[in-house]
Amino acid sequence: MAKYPHILTGIRLYGNPDESGRIRRTDRIPDTIPGISRFQQVVLHQGRIERFFLDSLNKYSNIEVERGVLPAELDIDPSKSEDYDAYPITVKLQHLGDDEATPFQHSTNVPDGLFRSSLAKDDTDDLIRKSKGKEGTTETVRAKYMIGCDGAHSWTRRQLGFHMEGEQTDFIWGVLDIVPITNFPDVRMRCAIHSAESGSVMVIPRENKLVRLYIQLTEVSSAGQQVDRSTITPEIILKAAQKIMSPYKLSYDYCDWWTAYQIGQRVGNKFSCDDRVFLAGDAVHTHSPKAGQGMNVSMQDAYNLGWKIGLVVNGIAKRSILKTYQSERRRVAQDLIAFDYRFSRLFSGRPAKDAADEAGISMSEFKDAFEKGNMFASGLAVDYGASVLVAKAGDSADEGDGTDVGPQTNGHTNGIGKAVGKQELASNIKMGMRFPSFQVLNQADARPWQFAEFLKSDGRFRVILFAGNLKNTQQFERVQAFGEQLAKPDSFIHRHTPPTKRIDSIIEIFMIHSAPRREVEFLDLHEIYHPFDEKEGWDYNKVFVDDLSYHEGHGEAYKNYGVDKERGCVVIARPDQYVGWIGELEDVRHMDRYFSEILLPQA
Numbered sequence: 001m002a003k004y005p006h007i008l009t010g011i012r013l014y015g016n017p018d019e020s021g022r023i024r025r026t027d028r029i030p031d032t033i034p035g036i037s038r039f040q041q042v043v044l045h046q047g048r049i050e051r052f053f054l055d056s057l058n059k060y061s062n063i064e065v066e067r068g069v070l071p072a073e074l075d076i077d078p079s080k081s082e083d084y085d086a087y088p089i090t091v092k093l094q095h096l097g098d099d100e101a102t103p104f105q106h107s108t109n110v111p112d113g114l115f116r117s118s119l120a121k122d123d124t125d126d127l128i129r130k131s132k133g134k135e136g137t138t139e140t141v142r143a144k145y146m147i148g149c150d151g152a153h154s155w156t157r158r159q160l161g162f163h164m165e166g167e168q169t170d171f172i173w174g175v176l177d178i179v180p181i182t183n184f185p186d187v188r189m190r191c192a193i194h195s196a197e198s199g200s201v202m203v204i205p206r207e208n209k210l211v212r213l214y215i216q217l218t219e220v221s222s223a224g225q226q227v228d229r230s231t232i233t234p235e236i237i238l239k240a241a242q243k244i245m246s247p248y249k250l251s252y253d254y255c256d257w258w259t260a261y262q263i264g265q266r267v268g269n270k271f272s273c274d275d276r277v278f279l280a281g282d283a284v285h286t287h288s289p290k291a292g293q294g295m296n297v298s299m300q301d302a303y304n305l306g307w308k309i310g311l312v313v314n315g316i317a318k319r320s321i322l323k324t325y326q327s328e329r330r331r332v333a334q335d336l337i338a339f340d341y342r343f344s345r346l347f348s349g350r351p352a353k354d355a356a357d358e359a360g361i362s363m364s365e366f367k368d369a370f371e372k373g374n375m376f377a378s379g380l381a382v383d384y385g386a387s388v389l390v391a392k393a394g395d396s397a398d399e400g401d402g403t404d405v406g407p408q409t410n411g412h413t414n415g416i417g418k419a420v421g422k423q424e425l426a427s428n429i430k431m432g433m434r435f436p437s438f439q440v441l442n443q444a445d446a447r448p449w450q451f452a453e454f455l456k457s458d459g460r461f462r463v464i465l466f467a468g469n470l471k472n473t474q475q476f477e478r479v480q481a482f483g484e485q486l487a488k489p490d491s492f493i494h495r496h497t498p499p500t501k502r503i504d505s506i507i508e509i510f511m512i513h514s515a516p517r518r519e520v521e522f523l524d525l526h527e528i529y530h531p532f533d534e535k536e537g538w539d540y541n542k543v544f545v546d547d548l549s550y551h552e553g554h555g556e557a558y559k560n561y562g563v564d565k566e567r568g569c570v571v572i573a574r575p576d577q578y579v580g581w582i583g584e585l586e587d588v589r590h591m592d593r594y595f596s597e598i599l600l601p602q603a
Contacts, residue, residue: 005044012186015194068096074159081274087142154283166266174237178252195244215241271326285333287340307575327400384432388597391421391581419594421582425569427562439555444540448549467513468568482585483526496599514565
């Protein structure tokens with residue numbers, strides 16, 4: 001049996017205690033929304049995920065991750081911000097000794113996370129001060145770009161003069177990672193438990209028999225003051241859990257880790273300085289961890305920013321696309337905080353005794369919030385507003401976080417205004433949202449694939465041609481004419497591809513048609529759909545069909561995507577698989593305008 005990860009299948013809701021205060025199971029709901037994805041929600045230890053990243057870095061790059069290094073000084077030269085070749089950032093780094101870099105632990109035998117909890121004071125300045133003056137401990141780095149992923153106490157944020165907006169609540173929660181000894185019947189299911197008067201518990205089953213318990217500490221009140229974290233111990237947290245889960249019994253012999261935190265919902269007022277120094281993760285948004293979004297949303301921040309900086313640094317994209325990082329991700333953070341604000345108060349509140357108990361929490365309202373939270377947690381609810389990267393109608397400031405990142409007016413416009421997509425052509429492929437995946441067949445060998453497996457995170461844009469019914473002569477001619485337009489020497493494909501690179505190195509073209517596979521000849525299609533390489537021959541992995549598989553059924557891709565099976569349409573997917581534009585096969589000039597706002601000419 002695989003140790004990693006643990007698949008979450010269902011959620012149990014406990015509340016509406018009886019007259020004796022005994023908690024009762026009130027509902028059962030699926031953990032992953034049925035039909036939302038071919039994957040299910042899983043839990044995995046953060047250290048294990050970090051190990052995957054480190055192993056990949058070691059295997060595929062020469063990047064070395066250094067620990068025990070803190071920034072001590074930061075200088076930014078704003079006069080060089082718009083110079084593509086400049087290094088406007090100077091950072092002085094302080095290397096800590098092993099004893100300085102090792103966090104203080106409150107127990108000799110059980111690791112805890114209090115040192116980076118919201119209950120802990122920021123000790124960055126103390127560490128820098130203690131390490132200063134030691135031989136060989138400093139290093140100066142000049143950089144084009146810098147990303148501060150340095151947590152809720154972010155040193156980088158303080159140097160930039162930015163601040164967090166929001167509030168800290170009085171709710172204190174403890175966390176235990178234990179192998180439970182209990183008669184609670186749903187300990188291997190995700191549970192939300194509301195007691196009558198003693199607070200709440202969330203149960204999250206994990207790998208290797210572990211269970212994570214989030215436990216409300218009602219007897220520890222901040223009352224607007226800094227909580228003395230030295231008074232919080234695993235024993236105190238366990239006693240709180242036992243009281244909440246009574247009359248069920250709970251104890252443990254093995255505790256893997258523990259911590260405590262104070263709920264705060266705050267968002268940074270700015271996410272970047274001169275689009276050179278950026279903030280990501282907890283440095284710009286803090287919230288309760290019960291929705292499982294801390295690391296997930298933080299990685300999505302970095303994912304959103306990484307490909308943009310990568311294209312700019314490599315001279316492929318315009319610096320203007322970097323403005324979309326704040327407009328896209330700050331709004332996501334604002335949405336997360338708004339949800340977490342409501343969710344945390346529903347979770348931390350007392351359940352209503354009856355319909356007339358207005359001070360109590362309605363369990364039906366809590367269930368609704370939990371289900372909406374699952375949609376948010378899936379990541380599929382993210383919907384980016386209009387910008388140079390998302391060709392929606394409307395104002396980018398109104399649809400984002402208030403930052404204006406609309407199209408630029410300079411450069412190659414091809415005589416038309418702002419490129420605006422036609423959402424009606426693909427009802428289930430939403431502009432600003434992630435491109436969904438359904439089964440299609442490879443035209444050349446009939447092998448079934450989830451189409452998303454070909455949308456690799458390698459920095460390329462994708463033009464996805466839904467070619468419709470190629471057995472219809474008129475439609476086949478439309479598809480061939482579209483190919484001719486893309487193949488022209490002055491097309492946006494050629495204009496944005498370096499002469500020494502493959503034709504698909506910046507913008508890759510895929511086709512999905514709806515005609516019977518056996519009635520379409522692969523090599524009858526225009527060469528732009530299956531480029532030829534002198535060493536490798538034709539590319540057989542760019543043409544697909546929505547047809548019946550020999551062994552795995554019919555994916556019904558056109559139906560699921562909401563695309564007309566006869567006429568089709570064209571979709572542009574960004575390097576992060578979010579949909580940027582949708583249009584007709586004849587809208588090549590609009591596609592040209594879309595890419596001209598984003599990419600630099602290469603030829």
